[in-house]
Amino acid sequence: MTGPLAGLTVVELGGIGPGPFCAMLLADSGADVIRIHRPGDAGRAPNPVLDRGRRCIAVDLKSPNGIAVVRRLLDRADAMIEGFRPGVLERLGLAPDVLRSTNPRLVVGRMTGFGQTGPLAARAGHDINYIAQAGVLNSIGRPDDKPVPPLNLVGDFGGGGMLLAFGLLAALHSARETGAGQDVDAAMVDGAALLMAMTWGFAAEGRWSPTERGVNLFDGSVPYYDTYECADGKYVAVGAIEPAFFRALVEGLGLADRIDPARQTDAATFEQTRKLFSGAFATRTRDEWVAHFDGVDACLTPVLSMAEATRDAHLRDRGTFMTVDGVVHPAPAPRFSATATASPAAPASAGAHTDAILAGLGFGPAEVAALREEGTVA
Known part of the structure; x- marks a missing residue:
């Protein structure tokens, strides 16, 4: 393993969404992540991206013998990831205090979703x-x-898996x-609330409504922070918040004689400014506008589809996406100057490394065969 987390061993009790995302981040940075599946999952296809980089x-x-296997694995691990409802881990015989009786570190x-404590802790x-x-x-x-769900990025991944990765480290x-x-x-x-830290700060300053949507700076209410449809039905994103960027946008759209940059934040001008912006953008295609603003700091970018993003010149230059066994993946991030990460391995099927992991724990061939025969491992 290469990367800044090389030498770290993490055991992941297989789950969905945020737990696997956390495990992927750790594996991308060099940790040896061992994912535990159920025997019935053996042979089932993994998620072709999210499950990359682990041994399984x-x-x-x-099974008591199965718990004994997991205990032996955890005795040699640095960390464990689990995503059960509160109390399930304890009922399995894997309570954290029990595990730390033999591995204090x-x-x-x-x-x-709702935490280990509180009235909703056990709620689905x-x-x-x-x-x-x-x-x-x-x-x-x-x-x-x-309200519009922002995919499942805020809870599962930003406020969930990424926060867990930070907490573990x-x-x-x-x-x-x-x-x-x-x-x-x-x-x-907790994580979703934490991601709103700046927004809560704005609310405390009287710059954000804590009850209304669509009337605040970053929610599309202002014309200089929004998306606009172009002549080909595609969109550009505009984030010209600072006066210099707003002025460059207005000039680039040929509206300098119709929009006063000094009144950028005057709510009385928003409706007219948005109308003028919409009319201007509708006269050219998305890519024509992108070319027109090339080299101009007006905070204008194309709204790319997932497929288009993989072909984007800047993202290709950075290697933001990569292909592993014919499947497009977001590349590991962030980048490290001294402990570079390797390309992630393609996801392994459930149980693919069972024998090798058991051998590494000191189980002999006869013991492995017995565990297989009784259905404890697969």
Whole structure:
């Protein structure tokens, strides 16, 4: 393994969404991530991108012998990732305090929607529910329409998996300094709320409505932070917040004689400015406008589809996307100057490394055969 996390061993109890995303981030940066599947998952196709870079073992967590296998694995690990509802890990016999009785430095990352505590801790949900509960979803959308789910990026990935990865690394640093591991309670409601830190600051300053959507700076209410349809039905994104950028945008659109840059933030001008912007953008195709503004700091970019993004000159130059076994992947990020990461390995099927992992734990061929025969591993 190469990358800044080389030498770190993480055990991932297989799940969906934020837990696997966290595991992917760690694996991308060089950690040896061992994913535990159920025996019934053996042979099932993995997610062709999200499950990349791990070794996989299939173990029956309802079997005492299976729990013994997992315990032996965790005795040698630095961290574990789990995404069960609160209490499930304990019922399996894998309570964090039990695990740390034999591995005091173990860090246990616990990924949930509502958290390990609180009235909703045991409640089922998905990204949309967590960001709605956290006050995020109500802020996204037009004022005359219903809230718009931002895919599942805010709860599952930004406020979930990425926050868990940060928490794990913070706890691992503490364990290295103190010799004591701990639990990381990563709740998507907490993470989604945290992502709104700047917005809460704006609200405290009276610059953001905490109850209304579509009337604030970044939610499409101002004409200089929005998207516009072009002649070919495609869109450009405009983020000309600063006066210099707004002035460059107005001049580039040929509207200098009709829009006064000094009144950029005057709400009384918004309707007319938006109308003028819309009319101007409708006269050329998206790519013609992009070419027209090439080299001009007007904060204008094309709204690219996923397929178009893989062909974009800037993203190709940076290697933002890569192909692994014929499948397009977002490349590992961020980039490291001294501990470069390797290209991630294609996802392995459930249980693909069972024998090798068991051998590494000291199980002999006869013991492995017995575990297979009784259905404990696959």
